Amino acid sequence: MKKVFILVFAAAFLFIGCGDEDPKPATIDDNEEVSDIDDENAADEDAEVVNDEDIVEENDENQTDDVTEEPDETEEPVEPDENNDPVNPGFEVIGTFNLSYTGQINTEVNMQSRGGEGSADFVYNGQAISFGKINIGIDLFPMTMVNSGNIVIVWLDSFGLGDLQGTSNKQVFGISMPQNIEAGSGTLAAANMYAFYGDMTVNITGGQFEIKCVRTVTNVGNYEVIANDGSNLTMNANGDLLDPAAGAAYLPYPACE
Numbered sequence: 001m002k003k004v005f006i007l008v009f010a011a012a013f014l015f016i017g018c019g020d021e022d023p024k025p026a027t028i029d030d031n032e033e034v035s036d037i038d039d040e041n042a043a044d045e046d047a048e049v050v051n052d053e054d055i056v057e058e059n060d061e062n063q064t065d066d067v068t069e070e071p072d073e074t075e076e077p078v079e080p081d082e083n084n085d086p087v088n089p090g091f092e093v094i095g096t097f098n099l100s101y102t103g104q105i106n107t108e109v110n111m112q113s114r115g116g117e118g119s120a121d122f123v124y125n126g127q128a129i130s131f132g133k134i135n136i137g138i139d140l141f142p143m144t145m146v147n148s149g150n151i152v153i154v155w156l157d158s159f160g161l162g163d164l165q166g167t168s169n170k171q172v173f174g175i176s177m178p179q180n181i182e183a184g185s186g187t188l189a190a191a192n193m194y195a196f197y198g199d200m201t202v203n204i205t206g207g208q209f210e211i212k213c214v215r216t217v218t219n220v221g222n223y224e225v226i227a228n229d230g231s232n233l234t235m236n237a238n239g240d241l242l243d244p245a246a247g248a249a250y251l252p253y254p255a256c257e
Contacts, residue, residue, distance in 0.1 A: 069131050070081055094216060095241035097122035097195055099175060102234045106145045108206040115139040116233075120155040120173040124197060124241060125217065131155035134163075145209065151233065152176045154209065156202065159189050164204055172200035173209070175237060177223075185224040188239060194219045195239065198256055213256035216241040 103116015116139065119132040134141040134156065142155045159169040177193040188194060198214035221239015228235070244255050 001231070002007070004213075005093075070102075090246045092243040092246070093220075093240045095123040095127050095242045097156075097173070097197075097218075097221070097241055098196070098236075098238040099153075099173070101142055101144065103139075104232050105151060105230065106143065109143070109145050109204070109209065113139045113140075113143060113145070113204070115143040118142050118155075122173060122197065122241060129173075131157055131171075134159045136161055140204070142189060146179060149179050150176050151179050151181070151228075153211075153233075154200070156200070159202070163202065167201055167203040167206075167208070169212070170200055170202050171198070173197045177225075177235075179223055180250040181228060183227055184227050185222065186239060188221045188223055188237065189219045191223060193223055193237070194221075195221070195237065197241065198253065211253050214244055214253045215249065215256045217244050217247075217251060218242045225255075 009169055097120065099118065099120040099122075101118035101119070108112040115134070117133060119130060120142070122127075122132045123129070131142075132155070133139070136159065140155055141159060144151060144153045146152075152174055154172050154174040159168075159170065163170075173193045173196070175193065177191065181191060181193075194217060196214050197210070198216075198219045199212045200214055201208065201210040203209075218239060218241050220242065221237055223237040224235060226234040226236075228240055242253055248255050
């Protein structure tokens with residue numbers, strides 16, 4: 001952590017009083033002459049003292065002026081919070097993620113939809129979690145689908161033959177990106193991409209994938225699209241997970257309790 005230190009150097013002044021030369025011996029003729037000489041010496045000494053005080057006061061004033069001219073820089077810059085996200089100030093970083101996908105893009109979700117290869121590995125509030133490939137005789141997840149002009153890839157925590165019969169509630173990790181995204185690399189925020197982790201209602205036969213709530217939503221990280229021809233996609237991404245509490249009012253989904 002960097003800190004700004006302000007160093008102020010003050011100049012010191014040294015005052016040296018110079019004495020008179022050795023006095024000449026006085027001729028003592030009578031008491032009156034001695035008194036006059038003493039009075040004159042006393043007057044000279046008083047004058048010297050007054051002059052010394054004037055010099056000290058004058059120099060003290062100059063020294064005070066020098067100090068007051070120094071800029072007042074008592075406020076130190078605010079140090080960045082290590083847990084505060086630089087892309088979205090106010091959002092706390094609560095984990096990291098790393099994902100990869102290779103497979104077909106399903107323009108419709110039904111029993112003929114097929115999943116691809118890859119995994120989503122992430123750390124959420126200190127807990128390491130991994131959602132991988134699910135095969136129940138056919139490859140189902142991770143599955144890529146098209147929704148409102150976006151490609152969405154979803155990984156589920158589990159899925160079995162029994163889940164094919166109706167609606168089931170699953171934990172999901174997903175990433176969304178524009179459907180026309182081209183091969184290349186960059187930041188999630190610049191590409192309008194975001195990753196999320198939450199709960200989802202899944203109904204394969206009915207083609208239903210509905211997000212119920214989110215534990216994290218993030219656009220902080222980097223991506224690489226290796227290939228996207230509209231039918232197949234190969235990509236990877238990694239980044240930070242953010243606590244959605246700071247932006248709960250702006251999220252399209254409620255935060256999971």
